[in-house]
Amino acid sequence: MTANQSDNTKPLRIALAGVGTVGVGVIKLLDTNADLVTARAGRPIEIVAVSARNKGRDRGVDLSPYAWEDDMTALAARGDVDVVVELVGGSDGPALALARNAIAAGKSLVTANKAMIAHHGQALAAAAEDKGAALKFEAAVAGGIPIVKGLREGAAANSIERIYGILNGTANYILSTMEHSGADFGATLKDAQELGYAEADPTFDIEGVDAAHKLSILAAISFGAQIDFDAVDCEGISSVRAADITQADALGYVIRLIGMADVEATAGESPALLQQVKPCLVPKGHPLAHTTGATNAVVAEGNFSGRLFFQGAGAGDGPTASAVVADIIDIARGETGSPFSIPTAQLVPMTRAVSDNRTGQAYLRFTVTDKPGVLAEITAAMRDADVSIESLIQQGRANDGGEVLVALVTHDGPEGNISKAVELLKGSESLTAPPLIMRILSE
Amino acid sequence: MTANQSDNTKPLRIALAGVGTVGVGVIKLLDTNADLVTARAGRPIEIVAVSARNKGRDRGVDLSPYAWEDDMTALAARGDVDVVVELVGGSDGPALALARNAIAAGKSLVTANKAMIAHHGQALAAAAEDKGAALKFEAAVAGGIPIVKGLREGAAANSIERIYGILNGTANYILSTMEHSGADFGATLKDAQELGYAEADPTFDIEGVDAAHKLSILAAISFGAQIDFDAVDCEGISSVRAADITQADALGYVIRLIGMADVEATAGESPALLQQVKPCLVPKGHPLAHTTGATNAVVAEGNFSGRLFFQGAGAGDGPTASAVVADIIDIARGETGSPFSIPTAQLVPMTRAVSDNRTGQAYLRFTVTDKPGVLAEITAAMRDADVSIESLIQQGRANDGGEVLVALVTHDGPEGNISKAVELLKGSESLTAPPLIMRILSE
Incomplete structure (x- = not known):
């Protein structure tokens, strides 16, 4: 047993920043599954403090057992907290301030914030390693699918040749709905908004930005590359018409918004990283073609494992809470290694690959x-x-x-x-x- | 960082028992991917000793850098070995003797041996916990798919409601070949044997025994149950005829050999574990229907994650080596927690569920x-x-x-x-x- 595991039979103490649907999901999960989470973590996991914008709002859960902080950043300073769980969102602002302060105070950080990790994950990881703290973000990529762990640990023995998949549930919902209904993009988006599958401002989802955030994180883990979100070649689905889907179908394909990354190694030159988020034609025999609705799926091609395929819910309070608490259990067990699989200082800068060839x-x-x-x-x-x-x-x-x-x-x-x-x-x-x-x- | 990680920058020293196709795969992987494995493990992984039946056989790899032991059990006694990798096979006999001795000597054990884990995994796990050693068997279930990790860690926050999947590549190859060729079982088996997809004695594969081994391991991890291989209700595919596949197709289904487990909890009674390996009709819209050839796939239904789907190569030297080395990397990183997710002493005995209701x-x-x-x-x-x-x-x-x-x-x-x-x-x-x-x- 590791030092952490044998020393720590005391509860692991959690602070929760953000009590929206995902935060409520985490509270419900830790309550509903308390016994098995304790057994698997090797010790109890206790929420001790929470912070959110609106203290009074009815969330359907009782927050009175937890200390309340009006200022979320104060969670990082509390002496009774081991792990800060950041569920606020936004690449910068309060979320980033909290993350930096928590890590600086030697606390571990668990986050579902893909934008923050895509932009600042590398600096946060370096700081966490420096402090011997964990930085974990399973929930930031593909919701409930344990793909960060799958790459960082499950496929750790492999040189990853290519990583690609369906990383945005809203875009996939729209495309697969268009497939069945024959409706055009605009009408389908409107329906998706009314049904709650798309946000009022759907830009990040339909223009591929959200998928690009996730892809840049997966690429860093897969290839040992420095995160380079700005280098993702990104194109959304708003130009896809019903007629394209019909044509694709007749030719034996479906249309999916695919995030894909691989590395071109040319002798004597520094490696070049290709990162693309684009609508693609997917053969009907490919497992990604059978990924419909708000589901996410990722394919990792390892040089020894061959093709590994992971599929599951890409969002939602339950799946996201599942990923957040898996990270917390890992920390309770003493698993606090390098966030991007290899030490952050060893991540290699890569040039942006040109796809012309x-x-x-x-x-x-x-x-x-x-x-x-x-x-x-x-x-x-x-x-x-x-x-x-x-x-x-x-x-x-x-x-x-x-x-x-x-x-x-x-x-x-x-x-x-x-x-x-x-x-x-x-x-x-x-x-x-x-x-x-x-x-x-x-x- | 855990004690293990910070203390150990020294190489992790491996002994390899069994140098057949998988053993050769492990040697090739550690050679081909040496740099990235070292970076991800945090330290070099070095094979120091090997043992196999035939020293002289040409395996296409050079074994001269490693110490040779004629008696495999001697690997467990070597002072220069941290981890014993058992790739011999067989539920008892030399493999079990080696496993017991290695753990008794305080060494960690990595194995691809599903039969041994299904029969003796619980006793071995208890012994390993007692010694503070790791026992890992990712390669024993579903080849290269990181499903043991996926359940033990990735889905750790969930109460698993049901676990099921395609756990035998040979049976799946035969069924999906029958689907395309229209040929009957006997002829397809014969072809599979000639092509190397089925062994000369295919009993364990086609009668569901191999899948039952794997299922009993997955059930223990999923439900915190004591392993109970003998309670698996097991039926093979030799009765499936071409006509059944044609009928199923007309009705919208394919036929797959499915291993499935869940738990019936009745108030006031001890929980009952249902474990079945049987040919089933799978709707064409289900992801398992698209799992063809020698591929394996597992569905885990968690109470918060929803349906998680894992798919990949179920066997072969590369995928199996990928899983073996992932376990070794975990040990190098200091991840040596309970083999079945919760402490072995806490695994619950369950009665055998009757499926009549x-x-x-x-x-x-x-x-x-x-x-x-x-x-x-x-x-x-x-x-x-x-x-x-x-x-x-x-x-x-x-x-x-x-x-x-x-x-x-x-x-x-x-x-x-x-x-x-x-x-x-x-x-x-x-x-x-x-x-x-x-x-x-x-x-």
């Missing part, structure tokens, strides 16, 4: 005016950019705006050529909107 | 003689046992033996009634073989 198939969809010569113009651009076309579909009927869709699937070829073709078509009077380009995921 | 839908298939009155006899038995029939399919044409298949799907109802119906039909001259009964997994 990547080869693969792609789906291109153009919205064009309904007039002669348009197809010739598009196919000529493809030819001139050396893009080989596997199939081309023109949706015959113009819609109310006199607009016609032309979709094509390319043969395997460099992505750079596609960019070149699109560049050649820029400014064309035939195109009524920028084309939508989606990579086709290999089986 | 379970309700659900079932698929029944009768092989009958081609004569009048057979259907009336079967349906009368169903009526008399209070089994409600949703659909009934008679395969019209008799085969060479004058045998006809009658398949039916029941409405939701108690399993006990089905047993009763089958009992009523026992001894009937119309039936040419015992009926095949398969549960239908709910979505």
Whole structure:
């Protein structure tokens, strides 16, 4: 047994910052599952103090057993707290101040805050290591799925060749709903908002920013790379139309918002990290194609393990609380190693990979005016950019705006050529909107 | 940091018992991924000694850097070994002797031996805890999938309501091959043997024994139950015919060999553990239906996490080595807690649950003689046992033996009634073989 485990039979004392749905979930979990959590942690886990914006609000749980702090940062200074659980959110501001102060005071920090970890995780990890404190963020990536642990420990023996998956439940809900209903993006988003699957301001979810936060965290753990959120090449799903989903279906694919990262190692050069969040065509035989609704899923390809697939609820109070308390149990057991698997000082800076040389198939969809010569113009651009076309579909009927869709699937070829073709078509009077380009995921 | 982590910057010294395909995989992994394993483990991992039956055999790896022991048990006595890795196999015999001796000598044990853990895991765990040594067996369940860690740590905050999955790659390979080829069981098994997917004596795989070993381990971790391999209700796939797969397909299902465990808690009574390995009908929309070939997959349903799904290679040198080395890295990091998540002394003895009161839908298939009155006899038995029939399919044409298949799907109802119906039909001259009964997994 480790020193922590044998020494500590005393309760592990928790402070909770933020008592929204997830915070309430944590309180309920620690109450409902108290006995088994104690048995698995090796000692009781006790909430001693809480802080939130509104003390009086009815949350359906009794907060009176816990000390209350109006100023959340005061939780970091309490002598009776071992672990601060940050459930406030926001990459900076009060959450970051609390995290910094808690770690500076030698306390361990558990957080569900993907934006904060994506932006400041590396500095916080270095500070935590310096203090011998734990920094844990299982709940920050893919909700209840133990993917941080899966990569950091479960797949620890592997060189990860590629990590990719469905990292945003709202976007996946919208895409898979469009698949079944045939409705367009706008209407589906509106429904999702009414049903509570999308927020009033859905930007972070539908534009891929939330997925990019998570991807940058997974990439750091997978590749031993310094976190580089700003280098994520990010594109959302708002340009995906019902017609694209229909076309994809006819070709044997579904459309998913995929976050993907891998490393290009070229002899003599520093490694280059590719990080992309983009809507992709996924073959129906691929496990990600069967990931529907608000579910998340991650594929990790290890050089010895082969493909590992993890799937589960990507959000929600129960799943997120499950991940938060798993981290707390780890700390109670004495598991306080490097947050990103290797010591933070050893994380390697990587350049941003250019995807131009990547080869693969792609789906291109153009919205064009309904007039002669348009197809010739598009196919000529493809030819001139050396893009080989596997199939081309023109949706015959113009819609109310006199607009016609032309979709094509390319043969395997460099992505750079596609960019070149699109560049050649820029400014064309035939195109009524920028084309939508989606990579086709290999089986 | 724990004492182990901060104290130990010295190499962790390994002895390898068994240098077959998996042992060679471990040697290759530790060589290929040496730098990243050292970084993630916090210190180098060094093989110092090996033992196997045949010293001279060419394994494609150089064993000369390591001390050689003719007697495997001698590895446990070596003063220069911290961790013994047992890759010999067999529930008893040399593997068990080595495991006992290693732990008695205060060494940690890592094993891929599901039979040994299913039969002796609890005693070994108690001994390891007593000595402050680690006992780890990630590779014993579902190959490269980190499911032991996923349950023991990732889902640690949850009361697990049910654990189930595809735990044998050979059986799954055979069933999913039958699905695509339309061939019968015997021919498919023969092909699988020729291709190396099934062993010369495939009994443990096709009769569900191997899956039962794994299930009993997962059940102990999930439910805090004492391991009870003998209580697994076990049925193999050799009775499954091509016609069953065709019928299932027409009804919207595939057939999979499913290991499943859950706990029935009745107030005032000791909890009852249900453990079953049986071929089941799986709805095509369920993630287990998309688990094909030699792949394994496990579903854990937690009371807060909801459904967690893990999928990956169930066997093979690379995936198994990945799991073995993940355990070694854990030990290097100082993670040496209770093997079954809670202290072994706290594992609860559970009675064997009777499934008669379970309700659900079932698929029944009768092989009958081609004569009048057979259907009336079967349906009368169903009526008399209070089994409600949703659909009934008679395969019209008799085969060479004058045998006809009658398949039916029941409405939701108690399993006990089905047993009763089958009992009523026992001894009937119309039936040419015992009926095949398969549960239908709910979505």
